[in-house]
Amino acid sequence: AHSFPIYTQEEVTKHRTLADGVWVTYKGGVYDITDFVAMHPGGNKIMLAAGGALEPFWALYAVHGQDHVLEILSEYKVGELSPEDCKQQEASLSDPYSSDPPRHPALRVNSQKPFNAEPPPELLSDSFITPSAIFFKRNHLPVPKVDPETYQLEIEGLPGGPVSLSLAELKSRFPKHTVTATLQCAGNRRSEMNQVKQVKGLNWGIGAISNATWSGARLRDVLIAAGYTPGTVAQHVQFEGLDRDVTGTTYGASIPLRKAVSEDGDVLLAYEMNGEELPADHGFPVRVVVPGTVGARNVKWLGKIALSQEESSSHWQQNDYKGFSPCTDWDTVDFKSAPAIQELPVQSAITQPAEGSAVDRSAGELTVKGYAWSGGGREVVRVDVSLDGGRTWQVAQLQGGDKQEGPAEAPPLGRAWAWKLWELTAPLPEGAQELEIMCKAVDNSYNMQPDSVAPIWNLRGVLSNAWHRVTVRVEE
Numbered sequence: 001a002h003s004f005p006i007y008t009q010e011e012v013t014k015h016r017t018l019a020d021g022v023w024v025t026y027k028g029g030v031y032d033i034t035d036f037v038a039m040h041p042g043g044n045k046i047m048l049a050a051g052g053a054l055e056p057f058w059a060l061y062a063v064h065g066q067d068h069v070l071e072i073l074s075e076y077k078v079g080e081l082s083p084e085d086c087k088q089q090e091a092s093l094s095d096p097y098s099s100d101p102p103r104h105p106a107l108r109v110n111s112q113k114p115f116n117a118e119p120p121p122e123l124l125s126d127s128f129i130t131p132s133a134i135f136f137k138r139n140h141l142p143v144p145k146v147d148p149e150t151y152q153l154e155i156e157g158l159p160g161g162p163v164s165l166s167l168a169e170l171k172s173r174f175p176k177h178t179v180t181a182t183l184q185c186a187g188n189r190r191s192e193m194n195q196v197k198q199v200k201g202l203n204w205g206i207g208a209i210s211n212a213t214w215s216g217a218r219l220r221d222v223l224i225a226a227g228y229t230p231g232t233v234a235q236h237v238q239f240e241g242l243d244r245d246v247t248g249t250t251y252g253a254s255i256p257l258r259k260a261v262s263e264d265g266d267v268l269l270a271y272e273m274n275g276e277e278l279p280a281d282h283g284f285p286v287r288v289v290v291p292g293t294v295g296a297r298n299v300k301w302l303g304k305i306a307l308s309q310e311e312s313s314s315h316w317q318q319n320d321y322k323g324f325s326p327c328t329d330w331d332t333v334d335f336k337s338a339p340a341i342q343e344l345p346v347q348s349a350i351t352q353p354a355e356g357s358a359v360d361r362s363a364g365e366l367t368v369k370g371y372a373w374s375g376g377g378r379e380v381v382r383v384d385v386s387l388d389g390g391r392t393w394q395v396a397q398l399q400g401g402d403k404q405e406g407p408a409e410a411p412p413l414g415r416a417w418a419w420k421l422w423e424l425t426a427p428l429p430e431g432a433q434e435l436e437i438m439c440k441a442v443d444n445s446y447n448m449q450p451d452s453v454a455p456i457w458n459l460r461g462v463l464s465n466a467w468h469r470v471t472v473r474v475e476e
């Protein structure tokens with residue numbers, strides 16, 4: 001029998017256009033179908049499979065399950081897929097999530113595939129820096145496997161033409177910069193909106209927020225090295241992830257160029273999280289960290305950067321992560337009518353005591369703990385706490401004060417990227433058998449949280465930042 005050369009998946013993936021040739025795999029065989037593309041009865045759709053496996057598409061279009069289709073295919077065979085890649089492919093064809101990394105069992109899982117999980121609230125406020133293993137995880141797609149040796153970051157849209165950087169170049173050519181920044185998903189606290197009226201999205205509690213130190217090259221330095229000058233005509237910087245769905249669509253988002261190149265914007269191409277190599281779930285080998293900006297723009301597994309007059313055309317920039325009026329429903333929503341969320345509004349929540357728990361009257365006092373943060377580098381300057389449903393208020397102690405660990409120094413003005421943990425210990429109100437505890441934060445623009453959820457309800461359940469309320473029983 002004819003023996004064919006062996007190709008790796010990586011070689012196959014290089015053939016995705018008519019110019020480079022169009023290769024596909026099927027059951028371990030490699031096929032060069034360049035000459036068949038124009039003859040395909042199903043038209044140009046065939047290009048969706050370019051560089052990858054036919055199986056998921058043929059499962060979708062069952063017309064291919066006939067002998068004459070396989071006969072046509074066999075004419076184009078040029079090789080065999082390497083045994084390792086066959087194994088990997090079999091696993092990922094039966095389950096695209098099969099190579100996702102292991103996760104910590106303490107996480108509260110909202111969705112397994114894709115993996116979305118949050119830390120339990122009481123762990124969240126136990127340390128200023130969230131350990132990476134329990135940092136919330138928000139994936140839209142399977143975690144891609146990226147080889148750090150062959151990784152290339154593509155940069156487009158600059159006057160000098162495209163530039164590409166290896167991981168080693170990113171680490172050696174640019175100063176390493178470290179920023180402590182909180183990431184919050186636009187959907188944090190969505191479950192409270194769900195209680196008012198059903199919304200579409202993962203049912204996050206108060207834990208779709210975490211704080212870490214990130215190290216990497218400044219995006220500004222990289223863009224300047226790639227040819228950016230203040231005269232460069234562009235309004236946005238688009239990011240593309242290496243995570244993709246079966247049709248090849250990748251995760252994408254963009255931020256204003258102004259933020260990307262600002263000296264005190266602190267935007268990073270991070271390759272470390274909490275002093276260690278970036279974990280697979282958080283974007284290994286490189287992710288964007290955009291301090292002060294909604295989680296969705298902090299693109300993980302970064303593959304490409306493009307300067308443009310336009311925002312990213314991705315679904316997540318155009319048709320998701322936008323806020324609407326409570327009167328807007330899925331029949332009337334016009335995603336073009338609202339701006340993409342970038343900076344987030346002021347936020348706080350109670351992490352301790354837990355909803356529905358009991359406190360002991362004989363203790364005489366109660367300690368309430370939580371977090372507070374605001375977008376755009378606005379510093380949280382005060383957190384008010386009520387133990388009696390909002391009738392009276394007390395000011396909580398912010399982290400950095402006498403009693404608490406955390407940064408002692410105030411962050412530079414406009415660059416308060418990290419959350420503040422806070423705490424209040426107060427006498428138990430007399431007589432009450434139930435306490436409604438509430439918190440609300442104030443940032444240095446005197447932005448404050450709205451008092452209730454209904455007036456800010458929106459169909460996607462984003463921007464949920466009403467006063468947080470927890471009810472506890474007082475036991476005699």
Ligand code: HEM
Pocket residue numbers: 024033036040041042043045046047048049054057058061063064066068069072073
């Ligand atoms: C139809 C071959 C890849 C989508 C067909 C037919 C053949 C064919 C022979 C006509 C079947 C019949 O009516 O008996 C192939 C071969 C492929 C390939 C050899 C790969 C080398 C793909 C891919 C897609 C696709 C990747 C989608 C992503 C379709 C569709 C039709 C079709 C939608 C139905 C067209 C219609 O009924 O109008 N293909 N195909 N094909 N193919 Fe493919």
Ligand code: MTE
Pocket residue numbers: 135136137138139140141183184185186240241242243251252281282283294295296297298299300301302
């Ligand atoms: N980047 C890629 N490539 N793919 C994704 O699914 N999710 C985004 C963002 N970056 C995402 C991504 C969203 S919506 C959020 S909230 C943050 O990553 C979550 O980051 P984390 O998983 O490190 O907490």
Ligand code: MO
Pocket residue numbers: 138184185186187295296
């Ligand atoms: Mo998110």
